[in-house]
Amino acid sequence: MTSNSGPPPDAATSEPAPPGSAPPADERVRKTSGLSRLLSRPELGAIVGAGLVWLFFAIVAYDNNFVSWATTASILNRAAPLGILAVAVALLMIGGEFDLSIGSILGFAGMTIMVLIYPTADGGFGWGVWPAILLALVFALAIGFFNGSLVIATKLPSFIITLATLFIFRGLTIALTRQFTNRTQLGDFDEASGAALADTLFATDFTILGASFRVAIVWWIAVAALATWILLRTKWGNWIFGSGGDANSARNVGVPVSRVKIGLFMTTAFAAFLVATIQAVQFNGSDTLRGFGLEFQAIIAVVVGGTLLTGGYGSAIGASFGALIFAMVQQGIIITGVDGDWFQVFVGGVLVIAVIFNNYVRQQAAKR
């Protein structure tokens, strides 16, 4: 703590302690402790970044009504699905792995629901909404388990394994949907039985001060809070940090690294399922291309949120703020009327700056 005011003469009494190194090291800790402690919070960069981006648009787009409840609602509604995914991906990346397949899992889960509830006359299965959602959940978790098991069993980089499953499950989504229904877009979610309850749970809007906030924001906050609690307050969190920090060392002290990693892949798959369900209800249907490219947006949000690409360090709160930055930029560009084509340029730029900043922060943290 900051009360480490042990005077240097202390060294004389602690003869058995490793000599030489201890007293100067303590002096360094004392000098920079306050600043580096703040800097060593992984989410700090994203929180400061979110503030700066908001301030930027608040000034530039003030006349376009950026500072308003309506815009705030739009930003949060936009950020929520990405935020849910980013939180799960943050856990996985802290655990030292990648998942490029979440966009495809999202598409697959969404189409699973829609094909199952689609009328039998049109090539669907005519199921009720809830059995369909349940089976989509089972499929998603199975895909996550498959991803994780394959990574563990083959010892190949998860980047490669999930790049393969990205294609496999996007392809399956398109092929199977067309096989059954001869279409690539399915609508009329609300006509299936049980749709009303699903609508309440996944697509309610709350009107606060005249602006419409979606219930997905609540899901996002709940997922982020749960993830943060798991990371910082449970043994599973400790195991996630350990597995990502040094899998061998963690295994040597008894951490079930394989189980942790497979569980994390199932977590990202679950997040993809959750977003798929929310969007199927909200948009009253799904599309075989839904979630396309979302895996990269999620990874960017996570990295901007201060999580190290190499694992072992990061935060779910940071990932949420990363998603928020993403949504603010998108919304800001839309309402200022800047050509949307420039959006990706901006996102790429933010990513590079964030990674450089994070590297700097980590070096500072290591030096203290």
Next chain:
Amino acid sequence: MTSNDTALLEIKNVSKFFGSVIALQDVSAFVRAGEVTCLLGDNGAGKSTLIKVLSGVHKASEGEYLFDGVQQDFGSPREALEMGIATVYQDLAMIPLMSIWRNFFLGSEPTRGWGPFKMFNSTFAKKTTTEEMAKMGIDIRDPDQTVGTLSGGERQSVAIARAVYFGAKVLILDEPTAALGVKQAGVVLKYILQAKARGIGVIFITHNPQHAYPVGDHFVILRRGQVYGDYAKEDIPLEQLVQMMAGGADLEVLQHELEEASKEGGDDAALYAETAGEIKSDLQAIGMEDDEGDA
């Protein structure tokens, strides 16, 4: 070593093969409670493989593994750990990016609460880490400090303190003094004696006989995956231990080569002859001139 009824941990005729490679062959060793068994060997002697067998990372291809006289067949380090066999690895099994208290309890987190609300008891973990480190004479000012910021000796002591705290009956130490300066190595040796005094059986793996001799009760010397020598402390003086580690046979070969070189004449002949003579007298002094050629 012969089979021993009082051994806490014992391996008998253990072999380990990796495909066609024989990493260990017919290795036997034991440790009693409150004693230190040193496993000595140079690089490639099979020390690392033996540690992995002892700690449950690898299963022996052949041979017996007895703990408290009962045959064991560990599937993972966790199983060995649960029996009280704790290993402190050369790379310390520490995660540099994690704080000291998180590292200290990694894999054995104390929890409070119940069911799905079980929490990692961080208050207890921080307090205990600070206390246990203080017992080892290290003043951790801030358990939130990352392990990456600690010196080698400090990291080592965290690892040993952790194993002792978790009730290790057998402590396996993999080259704990290898990366340390003279004084820090002394500190670690002191902890080994502390563990021994607490009745823990210590298996101390090292390539340094100077570090092994002061703390060891038994010395098992490994070479090329086999037991090359096996002594109780009273049966072997330090000089002979050093000599066996340095490889008496290798020195003999060197001596012969130098003698040959000196016979060929040339500018350095006198020097070669002199060095060969020195080596010869050294070997005679420790009684190794003609025996133990290949062991």
